[in-house]
Amino acid sequence: MQNRMMDMDSLYSEASIVSQFSERRFRRFIEEDRIFPVRGVKKTFNRNDIILKASNDLNAIYFIDEGIVTGTIEKGVVVDFYTARDVLGLSNLMLGSDSAYTYQVLSEELVVTRYAKEDIIEKVMNTQEGYFYHYVHMQNLMNQMVKKEELLRLPTLQRISSVLLELGEKYGEETSEKNIISFPRHISKGMIAQYANLNPNTITSVLQKLQEEGFIYTIKSAIFMDKSKLEMKLEVFS
Numbered sequence: 001m002q003n004r005m006m007d008m009d010s011l012y013s014e015a016s017i018v019s020q021f022s023e024r025r026f027r028r029f030i031e032e033d034r035i036f037p038v039r040g041v042k043k044t045f046n047r048n049d050i051i052l053k054a055s056n057d058l059n060a061i062y063f064i065d066e067g068i069v070t071g072t073i074e075k076g077v078v079v080d081f082y083t084a085r086d087v088l089g090l091s092n093l094m095l096g097s098d099s100a101y102t103y104q105v106l107s108e109e110l111v112v113t114r115y116a117k118e119d120i121i122e123k124v125m126n127t128q129e130g131y132f133y134h135y136v137h138m139q140n141l142m143n144q145m146v147k148k149e150e151l152l153r154l155p156t157l158q159r160i161s162s163v164l165l166e167l168g169e170k171y172g173e174e175t176s177e178k179n180i181i182s183f184p185r186h187i188s189k190g191m192i193a194q195y196a197n198l199n200p201n202t203i204t205s206v207l208q209k210l211q212e213e214g215f216i217y218t219i220k221s222a223i224f225m226d227k228s229k230l231e232m233k234l235e236v237f238s
Contacts, residue, residue, distance in 0.1 A: 021132040040113035067110030071101035183223035
């Protein structure tokens, strides 16, 4: 009996749920499971296309396959970025619910798989696995919000260095040089300023300082960053 209880604790522990019901597995669960199988439709968008608009009904859910998307609020202020394996529209399972952000294509092209929201709701609500997948998704969103709040409380230099490292690792590209990452060219200094909640002039001056100290360098307006140096710099702040 005790062993059985331990097995149950292991099965439904927080760490176990996060591991077994990751967002990477969610897509496979949606399409391959025999219970309420759901089929999506591939769609391609071009740069600056708006996928979903804030305060409009959101009756579709999008899984990003390729490309980068911005999440913006009033007056186009960038608050977040999304890329492959991220999911748009899953946070609220009510039909007709409004989107919190406007989602706009940032990369030259975006490839997504679109699912009808009602099909996803049926799948999530009628399977235990679906409940866990949605739970993990919401936990990830909450963790991201907490992380962003912590970021915005950092001193300016530390905040910008953290943003460069975060966005560079997730959306940038590795180069042939060891530890050198090419910062995503579609993310402008203005977007960095909005994301970090800082003045654009502050971003420019800090980037110049980081370049003088050898943490980043530019070639024809493209930013290249030394990942290991930036990580060591952030460790000093800790």
